[in-house]
Amino acid sequence: xxxxxxxxxxxxxxxxxxxxxxxxxxxxxxxxxxxxxxxxxxxxxxxxxxxxxxxxxxxxxxxxxxxxxxxxxxxxxxxxxxxxxxxxxxxxxxxxxxxxxxxxxxxxxxxxxxxxxxxxxxxxxxxxxxxxxxxxxxxxxxxxxxxxxxxxxxxxxxxxxxxxxxxxxxxxxxxxxxxxxxxxxxxxxxxxxxxxxxxxxxxxxxxxxxxxxxxxxxxxxxxxxxxxxxxxxxxxxxxxxxxxxxxxxxxxxxxxxxxxx
Numbered sequence: 001x002x003x004x005x006x007x008x009x010x011x012x013x014x015x016x017x018x019x020x021x022x023x024x025x026x027x028x029x030x031x032x033x034x035x036x037x038x039x040x041x042x043x044x045x046x047x048x049x050x051x052x053x054x055x056x057x058x059x060x061x062x063x064x065x066x067x068x069x070x071x072x073x074x075x076x077x078x079x080x081x082x083x084x085x086x087x088x089x090x091x092x093x094x095x096x097x098x099x100x101x102x103x104x105x106x107x108x109x110x111x112x113x114x115x116x117x118x119x120x121x122x123x124x125x126x127x128x129x130x131x132x133x134x135x136x137x138x139x140x141x142x143x144x145x146x147x148x149x150x151x152x153x154x155x156x157x158x159x160x161x162x163x164x165x166x167x168x169x170x171x172x173x174x175x176x177x178x179x180x181x182x183x184x185x186x187x188x189x190x191x192x193x194x195x196x197x198x199x200x201x202x203x204x205x206x207x208x209x210x211x212x213x214x215x216x217x218x219x220x221x222x223x224x225x226x227x228x229x230x231x232x233x234x235x236x237x238x239x240x241x242x243x244x245x246x247x248x249x250x251x252x253x254x255x256x257x258x259x260x261x
Contacts, residue, residue: 026062030261033057035235037254042081043245049078053254065095065114072122081126088122088130092152094138111140118154128167128243130160134175147181147192156200168205169244175200190219190227206244213237215256231258 033055039048057070071089076082094114098105105111118134136154143149156175160167179196195214202208217233239250 026060028058028060030056030058032259032261034257035254037237037252039250039252040076040237041242041248041250042076042084043243043248045078045080047078047080049076049081051076064099065093067091067093084124084126086122086124088120090118090120092116092118092134092138105140107142109142111142114138114140116152116154118152127163128160129162129164132159133157136175145182145184147183149180150178152177152179156203158203158206169203171203171206173201173203190222192217192219192231202244207241207246209242209244210238210240212239217256217258229260231260232256233258 033053035053035055036051037053038050040051042049051074053072053074055070055072058068060067069089069091071087074086074088076084094116096112096114098112114137116134116136116138118132118136120130120132120134122131123129134154134156136152138150138152141149141151152175154175154177156173158167158169158171158173160169176199177196181192181194183190183192185191193214193216195212198209198211200209200211213235215233215235217231219227219230220232221227221229233256235254235256237250237252237254242248242250
């Protein structure tokens with residue numbers, strides 16, 4: 001049976017939940033995000049493209065490691081972009097070296113080091129089907145005030161396709177990804193500044209890319225004494241050299257509503 005990128009994306013939540021179910025000491029936190037942006041760029045189009053995005057996100061942990069995944073479902077609202085539909089997901093299961101050795105997180109600056117095997121996969125109705133495998137390590141750091149702060153260093157093995165054929169970017173490079181969550185308060189209101197930055201090297205016909213999606217969110221449900229459930233804020237989508245194309249860059253602000261469960 002041939003497994004397509006779309007099938008792999010659809011399986012990500014099932015794979016994560018199945019792994020977690022096998023470990024009684026695990027935990028899981030999920031959220032659904034609703035976003036809308038007006039100013040996305042696409043190859044060959046002079047006009048901006050509006051899109052709505054629904055994101056499912058999950059962080060899980062068990063006695064020997066952890067998992068992070070998200071799945072985006074997006075729709076373009078532009079005839080010039082053929083009202084394109086897309087599904088894209090990333091999954092990063094990790095095995096903790098300290099947990100394998102029977103020790104808890106370190107009290108020092110480096111809390112833990114994990115082996116990570118990332119998988120990025122997706123499909124778009126206009127033809128692109130990204131597929132990337134990312135073996136590497138994740139370093140969890142201890143920084144005052146941060147809920148978490150980590151840096152991932154990966155090999156970036158690009159095997160994407162366009163309309164079923166390999167793209168000109170079939171090659172291996174690197175990806176370095178710092179990610180963070182910083183909660184803080186202003187008066188009696190709770191806020192969170194969360195995000196990541198992917199630094200991806202040039203490879204074959206693809207230029208080096210920078211991808212970032214920081215979010216600044218107000219804990220809206222905290223205002224009625226149920227903190228951590230509903231957030232309202234803004235996300236900034238930045239993708240330099242989008243799809244590896246020199247000079248094609250997204251710089252988009254998106255209102256975001258987040259429901260956690």
